[in-house]
Amino acid sequence: MDWQAFWLTTRLAVLVGAILAAIAMPIAYWIAYSRWRWKFLVEAVVALPIVLPPTVLGFYVLVALGGRSPLGRWWQSLTGHTLAFTFEGLVIGSVIYSLPFAVQPFAASFAGVDRRLILASSTLGASALRTFFRVIVPLSMPGLIAGVALSFAHTMGEFGVVLMVGGNIPGVTRTVSIDIYDQTQALNYAGANTTALLLLFLSFTMLALVYGLNRRAGTTWPWKHS
Amino acid sequence: MNDFSATSAPVSSELFVSISKKYAGGFKLDVSLTASPGITILFGSSGAGKTTLLDCIAGLASPDSGKIAVSQKVFFDKNINVPLRERGVGCVFQDLALFPHLTVEKNIQYGLAHLSSQERVRRCDTILESFGIANLRTRKPRQISGGEQHRVALARALVTNPRVLLLDEPLAALDAITKSKIIRDLRVWNHEQRIPILYVTHSREEVFALGERVLALEQGQILADGTPHEVMNAPLQETVAQLAGFENVFSSMVVHTNVERGTMSCRLEGTEVELETPLVRAKSGSNLRIGIRAGDILLATVLPQGLSARNILPGKIMALNQRDMIVVARVNCGVEMEVHLTLAARDTLGLHTGQDVWLVIKTHSCHLMTG
Secondary structure, three states, X not given: OXXXXXXXXXXXXXXXXXXXXXXXXXXXXXXXXXXXXXXXXXXXXXXXXXXXXXXXXXHHHHHHHOOOOHHHHHHHHHHOOOOOOOHHHHHHHHHHHHHHHHHHHHHHHHHOOOHHHHHHHHHOOOOHHHHHHHHHHHHOHHHHHHHHHHHHHHHHOOOXXXXXXXXXXXXXXXXXXXXXXXXXXXXXXXXXXXXXXXXXXXXXXXXXXXXXXXXXXXXXXXXXXX | OOOHHHHOOOOOOOEEEEEEEEOOOOOEEEEEEEEOOEEEEEEOOOOOOHHHHHHHHHOOOOOOEEEEEEOOEEEEEOOEEOOHHHOOEEEEEOOOOOOOOOOHHHHHHHHXXXXXXXXXXXXXXXXXXXXXXXXXXXOOHHHOOHHHHHHHHHHHHHOOOOOEEEEEOOOXXXXXXXXHHHHHHHHHHHHHHOOEEEEEEOOHHHHHHHOOEEEEEEOOEEEEEEOHHHHHOOOOOOOHHHHOOOOEEEEEEEEEEEOOOOEXXXXXXXXXXXXXXXXXXXXXXXXXXXXXXXXXOEEEOOXXXXXXXXXXXXXXXXXXXXXXXXXXXXXXXXXXXEEEEXXXXXXXXXXXXXXXXXXXXXXXXOEEEEO
């Protein structure tokens, strides 16, 4: 059992979950309430990681982070090394990869908040920000929990993007799923099995928690509940 | 009763609205009104434009043109459209919109965020007391009864000391006793505050229960304005179904209205015959249908005198037919009217075809409907 890989993966997943909680909320708010006619294009872009092969996404992220891209050069000038094959690069790739898993349940639950409550909040003098935090967020809790939990679990188990962007550097970019791959390649089936079982158990617990918390909100895919 | 006037400067304000708003479907709201402190009732059937009017005042909708102001504070004008959260308009709509995740106490304090926490608690306690809901403070909306929810919604709107209060059928779902208790509390509160309250309803009982002043709104226009007695004692315009049982139905045009006396004159279409009818919410020149029951018309062989009935029309009997135990007389008095008589009346008066007679019709025997 490679505890180093396990610890690294957990750190990555927690970080990605936290970052997504912050950046997916404004995106989801905009998607839920904007009346812009081209909004569907943004929705499509956000949903892309669901359908793109992780290698495609990983490839573009790698190119974008590499020394030839403006972003990569800027990072290099700041830190002296590129983002590719680093933990930070892994975080960026994972955030993009898990974005729809946070944005979609967030947006669905924001849109599901009774519009009359939002108007009532405004007539009582509340600003849009106060309405968001005092009314919309509390009433969207099941969707918010589902979104964070799903992106956490999704990051725990990701493989393709990690392999493309991070490679396989122990303690830096070697995650649990890559560890399982390595052990299988080395014909160490017993070791692979232990790690795989643990990941299976963790993912199940996570999803059971999400569905358990959402029980009252109706049984459906967590990101589609209203 | 409570100490609102002691805790906040008494507001004395007047609501001024003069707006028009057109909808794609052809509906047009065109309203001018001034509401003094106290309850002003907006009465009208659904689709009359009541809710649209409230939405424009609250800031949930914008008029095409016009002006909305409370005292010196202009909400809407050519270049002004104050966002709803800055208008200080208290709203209680039929669905109440209590925050389900907050306790009664937190619901009521929601609009007081700008105050210190001590002041918030104090104001909240005061209004909880005066609305008799202090025992509910830690409950969630779904844990209290419908009547209690209405009290909480009213308290939540009033605790912010709004400039004007808009109530859109806020009590429609309640039983009469609960309703009257809440109205009493609202009155007590407003006795201290003296702000304009617009109260939308389509219930006649509520109009009389509340009544300081009634505005009758139909098809986007204010057709009557006065005390509940003045406005409501003019009977409602009747529906097609109600008028269907009338033997005599005529098209007519309103010649003039006499608002003080609660009557108006209508000329029957294609004739010079004018009837005095009860006042309904219709303007001079508009077209109404008049229904008169054949059994409500008196027939006289000489010109009657000293009668209270206002409509006495000369005519000639065109036909007399017995139908079971009644006599059906057809009398031409410019239009042909059907009159029902008893057999005894026919025999005593010695009625016959071609005879000159007078028809007597009481004002309130004339039932009116639009179109």
